[in-house]
Amino acid sequence: MAHTVTVYSTPSCPYCIRAKQFLTDNKIEFTNYDVSADQAKADEMVEKSGQMGVPVLDIDGRIIVGFDKEKIKTSLGIA
Amino acid sequence: MYDLIIIGAGPAGITAAVYAARKKMQFLVLTQDIGGQAAWSADVENYTGYQLITGADLARRFEEHMRQYAIAVHEQEPVESVVAEGYRIVVRTARAAYETRTVIIASGKRSRELGVPGEKEFRNRGLTYCATCDGPLFAKKDVAVIGGGNSALDAALQLVRFCSRVYVINDAPRLGGDEIAQDKLLEAKNAQVFNNARVTGIEGDKFVKAVTMRQEGARRRLDVQGVFVEIGLLPNSGFAKEVGKNESGEIIVDCSNTTSVPGVFAAGDVTTVPEKQIIIAAGEGAKACLTAFRYLNQHRF
Known part of the structure; x- marks a missing residue:
């Protein structure tokens, strides 16, 4: 099943890099927004997650704050 | 029963793991995250x-190197206790209890917290411990950096590039850290340093709006949208109740990474090793693994 995955990240944050790498390794397509360059998306991220820490993942509408591998796996239904 | x-x-932990894999030890890595x-x-x-x-790239290369070997790594599984029962050591996490002959503690350090009202409430709501990660979200905003050592200077120098104003709140009479970094900060037009100033609280509604402080008896309130806490580090050694530590909580090791408990070794920033550097931590991890390997051979379990 195809998932809709959005990542809000900054280029410098190690957990953002790891989160994106994890999705790539698992062949999950995602849209990445660099919230350090895109103020509208930064606002959207804060609005969705109620906080300002990166990364934020939106997986089919489920919001995950931080690189929480277990939650990401559960949301994507991967082992 | 694991060897290690x-x-x-x-x-430190990754380098120890690479050495352990090459020695064909039966071992397991338990950790909160990778790269430290x-x-x-x-x-x-x-x-x-x-x-x-970059630190992120170096950490990725460390991980790639470790993954060259079939190493069992349990991520998001922090250790809760290490208890030695004779020649059997029991390592407990929230998920399981593991029995082993030897342990290498390489759990590093974490950011020290301010301990003022508002800190927990506004964490990730304007208050952060990582300028490198979250800094760019505060572009064109006013921010405060708490601390006066190298990590505070490093954070402030990153932030002056894109924030409107950067206040540095330092509780010492003058800045510490490298002279070059101090000079760069004092040259920055949008930076202001408050010495002898102690933060008393973080205020806001949904997000941070201000930081309050006391400077030489006077109370002050600075309007900021971001607070970066950079007041040093604490060793992650609380789970190791039996091992000898110094007054800062660092695990006391000798030059072979031996602790006060037989079979328990330690490496890297969590220990009393005199310098906290990536290359030193890596070397200490290698040394700890070789000491553990020799200990196993000497005891013929």
Whole structure:
């Protein structure tokens, strides 16, 4: 099943890099927004997650704050 | 029964794991995350072989190197206790209890907290411990950096590039850290340093709006949208109740990484090793693993 995955990240944050790498390794397509360059998306991220820490993942509408591998796996239904 | 359990997967833990794999030891790595503090460093310019590499890239290479071997790594599984019962050591996490002959504690350090009202409430709501990660979200905003050492200077120098104003709140009479970094900060037109100033609270509604402080008896309130806490580090050694530690909580080790408990070794920033550097932590991890290997051979369990 195809998932809709959005990542809000900054280029410098190690957990953002790891989160994106994890999705790539698992062949999950995602849209990445660099919230350090895109103020509208930064606002959207804060609005969705109620906080300002990166990364934020939106997986089919489920919001995950931080690189929480277990939650990401559960949301994507991967082992 | 494992030969070895490595606690932590920063430079020390990962290097110990590579050595353990090459010695064909039966072992397991238990860790919260991979890369440790190294992953949070901005630019690393003193790791031999790399003139310049970001901390995130170096951590990724460490992990790739470790993954060359079939190593069991349990991520997001922090250790809760290490108890030695004769020649059997029991390592407990929230998920399981593991029995092993030896342990290498390489659990590193974490950011020290301010301990003022508002700190917990506004964490990730304007208050952060990682300028490298969250800094760019505060572009064109006013922010405060708490601290006066190298990590505070490093954070402030990153932030002056894109924030409107950067206040540095330092509780000492003058800045510490490297002179070059101090000079750069004092040259920055949008930076202001408050010495002898102690933060008393973080205020806001949904997000941070101000930081309050006391400077030489006077109370002050600065309007800021971001607060970066950079007041040093604490060792992650609380789970190791039996091992000898110094007054800062660092695990006391000798030059072979031996602790006060037989079979328990320690490496890297969690220990009393005199310098906290990525390359030193990596070397200490290698040394701890070789000491553990020799200990196993000597005891013929």
